Amino acid sequence: MITLTHLSKIFRTELIETHALRDVNLQVNEGEFAALTGPSGSGKSTLLNILGTLEGFDSGDYLLDGKSVKGLSDSALSKLRNEKIGFIFQSFNLIKDFSIFDNIELPLRYRGLKAAARKQRIEQALELVGLHARRDYLPGQLSGGQQQRVAIARAIAGEPRILLADEPTGNLDSLMARQVMELLEQINQRGCTILMVTHDPDQARRAGRHIQIIDGQLHDSTLYQPLAAVQGA
């Protein structure tokens, strides 16, 4: 589903070049739940941003469903993000003066769905995260854990095939973090591929696959299949 081949990313300023990712090769199959771990500044979030097409790369290639995203126009990338990828952020990134319903509705609007279809999907997503009764609340009226569940509802309402979560429990206490993890596992069991950046070793263990990044290089510790083997399969 996701194939990265010899992918590199360099951040340049006038004075220095920082190699955020070096010659990354990665294959993620449909339905996997992979945890990305590594020290701060190792390139985890950069990799996640590239996978989410929020950021470009300098060399190599990124194939999503067998098609390269390199050279796609802004509108094609937007469409791809909207239809195939859901994002969950550490700080939730909900719009403060939008109701829960309106926040979840945003990506569905960009999909061009009619109002009735949007409503149906929002209600299903809210049902799944257990916040149906709070649909008219503002984010500030919810706890951190509830806000992250809203963010998850927003991410899954469009029924994406990939969920990219950047430290989704980083701002939550342990109880709420556990609830969120259970929710992500539940979503993964429905067939959604999840890549999650985390600093928590327990959460990394709960994912089916653990990918470590150190200094921009990938160290796939579990279930890692060499790219050549995948391509030869």
Place this chain on the structure above:
Amino acid sequence: MDNLLHAFALALRNIKRAPVPYMLTVLILSLGLGMFFSNATLYYWLNHDPLPHKSQTLFYPQINATLQPCDSCTEPLRALSYQDVQKLSSSGIPSAQAAMFQSAGYARLPENTQQSPTPVALRITQRDFFTLFDVPFLHGDRWADNSARRELILSKASAERFFGRTNVVGEALQLGNELYTITGVLDTWTMLPRLYDVANGLNSAQSADIYLPWETAYDLGIKSNTTTMSRDSRNYSENFAVNGREGDFFQAQFWVQLDTADQVSAYQQFMQQLVQSEKEAGRHPRPEGNRLTNILDITEHFNARNRQLDAFALVSLLFLLVCLFNASHLSLNRYLASQYEFGLRRALGASRGRLQQLILADVTVNAFIALLLSLTVAMVAMALINHLLPATRNLTSWSPAMLVAMAATALAASYIVSLYPAIRASFGSLNRQLK
């Protein structure tokens, strides 16, 4: 449609999010636009073509026929004498021609002797005046010919003022000590700028209340209350009353309609021949100074352009630019504060084009508020200008076309103010805004 409504709902929500920066931006923009609109309105009315379908055919002839010799006097007088008018009228070339001048008097209903006479503005003119300048009649008609006597034509407002109604054809009105029969009532009519009266610097004055026949004025010794020139050393009033038609009294404006280039050429030849014959008769001692000026060039010709308004217009344009710059700066702060939200929207699948739609809706709401505020500012500014320059007080109306132009200007200005900030905000790097 759903997306459009959503975009406008978001634009309105943006006002609530940061009302003070929002209103400051709009207020600065409105100040600039308002000052610009007020001056542009005056500039427009003073410079637009009041008769676009026929202005190319209307000309003001002048000859330098003054009895006093002066070899260095090559410029003709602004006004003509009665005799000049008679001679210039004899060509048979123009499809319409009329002499005129402005005067003033007091009028009242003849049967109401208790009523105090009301001051009225008079235009002494000839039959074709109403054809030359497309003056519409509500009731009755113009005079049958140029020999009309003691017959007057009323403006609609004057008819309502004196009679309380407009259909007063055949009624009598007393002007000074004379009784006149009303032959026509004009419909509402304003010609701005009043180019036929530029020679007197009255291009922004109101039209006359009463129109009197040319010959009647000379019968009664009515003089112009604007331009009157005489080279006769005798008492002007006494002399004019006796010799108004024959003497060297210059107070008339004269307009001709020449529909084709051939007619223009023929009329110029006619003027040359006239001057030649006048010189031969010893009535044109000065150098030839024939002029045939088109109505659109008449303001420059008489150097009657209001330079103060030109200066105001330039200053208001510069002020608008300063306001646009400042509003843009405020707008940049406002949009940069929303940069995170733009990033989020893009992450959720909005293309840059979609974000531009949201910005356009925001700009449209800005423009609408700015338009309303700027029209208010413009009205206040015009009242101030009218106070400083009373001659401009008739130039303060807005036609539908002007309002459309102002709305388009407000929209363009709002977009200019938002363009750079919006591009900065929507084209920023996505990954730095979201964590």
